[in-house]
Amino acid sequence: MRALQFSEYGGPEVLSVGEAPDPSPGPGQVRIRVRAASVNPVDWKIRGGFMAQGEPLEGLGTIGWDAAGVVDELGEGVTDVAVGDDVFGLGSATAAELAVLNAYARKPASIDWAVAAAAGVAAETSIRALDLVGVGAGSTVLVDGGAGGVGAVAVQIAVARGATVVATASEPNLGYLREIGATAIHYGDGLADRARAAAPGGFDAVFDVAGKTDAAVLTGLVSAPSQVVSIANFAATAAGAQVTSGGEGDPRAAMAETARLLEQNQLVIKVQTFPIDRAVEAFGISESGHVRGKLVLLP
Ligand SMILES: NC(=O)c1ccc[n+]([C@@H]2O[C@H](COP(=O)([O-])OP(=O)(O)OC[C@H]3O[C@@H](n4cnc5c(N)ncnc54)[C@H](OP(=O)(O)O)[C@@H]3O)[C@@H](O)[C@H]2O)c1
Missing domain, CATH: 3.90.180.10 (Medium-chain alcohol dehydrogenases, catalytic domain)
Known part of the structure; x- marks a missing residue:
């Protein structure tokens, strides 16, 4: 073949x-x-x-x-x-x-x-990660890197579960994030302030898809650092985040x-x-x- x-x-x-x-x-x-x-x-x-x-x-x-x-x-x-x-x-x-x-x-x-x-x-990874941080009906979750392969699927699965989703992307992809049901914000400098403004009630969980944002910035958005799960920043455990590469x-x-x-x-x-x-x-x-x-x- x-x-x-x-x-x-x-x-x-x-x-x-x-x-x-x-x-x-x-x-x-x-x-x-x-x-x-x-x-x-x-x-x-x-x-x-x-x-x-x-x-x-x-x-x-x-x-x-x-x-x-x-x-x-x-x-x-x-x-x-x-x-x-x-x-x-x-x-x-x-x-x-x-x-x-x-x-x-x-x-x-x-x-x-x-x-x-x-x-x-994309879906197996999204389901695994969202389950690890307990995203379900009524949750508010940040998906950092929401427009790519895993991110866009994670946003939609979280929305389908009844969660409120804030997601990050670069300028050209913000409209796409809105299309799939997220409140869209830019990633990069100032991310934490934009995220807090988008979810005044705070976040129950963060799904770090892209692995590009300093893990401490993401753990600062939730009440316990273990409510952050990363699939791409394996150093995020140092900040108390969960990291998954399969198996669960x-x-x-x-x-x-x-x-x-x-x-x-x-x-x-x-x-x-x-x-x-x-x-x-x-x-x-x-x-x-x-x-x-x-x-x-x-x-
Ligand atoms: N551990 C696991 O089980 C597992 C499973 C699957 C994937 N992964 C890893 O997860 C990562 C993402 O996979 P993917 O398939 O979604 O990749 P992808 O389709 O290439 O998407 C990458 C995304 O990252 C975003 N991005 C780029 N720079 C960023 C930044 N500074 N901050 C936030 N987001 C940023 C991009 O957004 P813009 O286009 O808007 O810039 C794009 O949406 C990869 O590293 C992959 O290897 C791990």
Whole structure:
């Protein structure tokens, strides 16, 4: 099968589409014929060698952590979907013709392949983080970095739960934040004052998506520092914030919740699609750090 891969760490130019062995689903997993797979910053952090701790790359590097497609093989014990069903969810090496998913849900018929693919990592991460700080009906939450892949999904999930959401972005994305239900403020110097003005009753929780704001500024907005959760600033624990990189929560339940939200139009994801042969372009945009919504590759 054709797959997006790299044989050395480096910039987007090390990516190429080449031949790879067909993957096989393990117990509880499904293999899909991929219709779309999204780009996540972790892809370029791995590809750039930023997570290799100086070790050289062994074998071929793969790309992709979520996808949508048609089930073409079932792993042992899978009974909730059948060959031919349309699904989306989380896996690995998903930027390929075939991929294995380990947490998946049925794709609502009304939802585009690219949108379903875009939902995987962004929604699982959002649900995990919002749950860690108990965001629900009546909460007031700040989402710092609200217009990108994870942020825009987190804003909408929090709104769907009945929370009041204040979110940050750069000037061109403030209108988009309002469109998806947040009170929009600029990030950068003066963020804490703008946030307090936007939520005079204070915040119950902060979701630090971008990892760019000093953690002490964010913990200063809540009554207990542990009501801040970061997915991108691993030093935030020093200020008492929670940090998550996976492991908590139930990814399968998260995909089921995501399917419901997509079907009910409570989660609408803006996507920009690229044929997989133009992955270098998509990664160039992702690495700029100013994505609106999600970038999606079509194999
Ligand atoms: N730990 C985990 O489990 C986990 C899971 C998924 C992602 N992540 C990490 O989370 C981060 C965000 O992922 P993503 O997919 O949402 O990335 P993305 O789609 O590239 O979005 C990045 C966002 O950051 C915003 N931003 C840039 N500079 C900022 C600043 N100074 N202050 C506040 N916001 C700023 C951008 O807003 P503008 O465009 O308006 O500038 C953009 O909306 C990445 O580092 C990713 O690796 C971690």
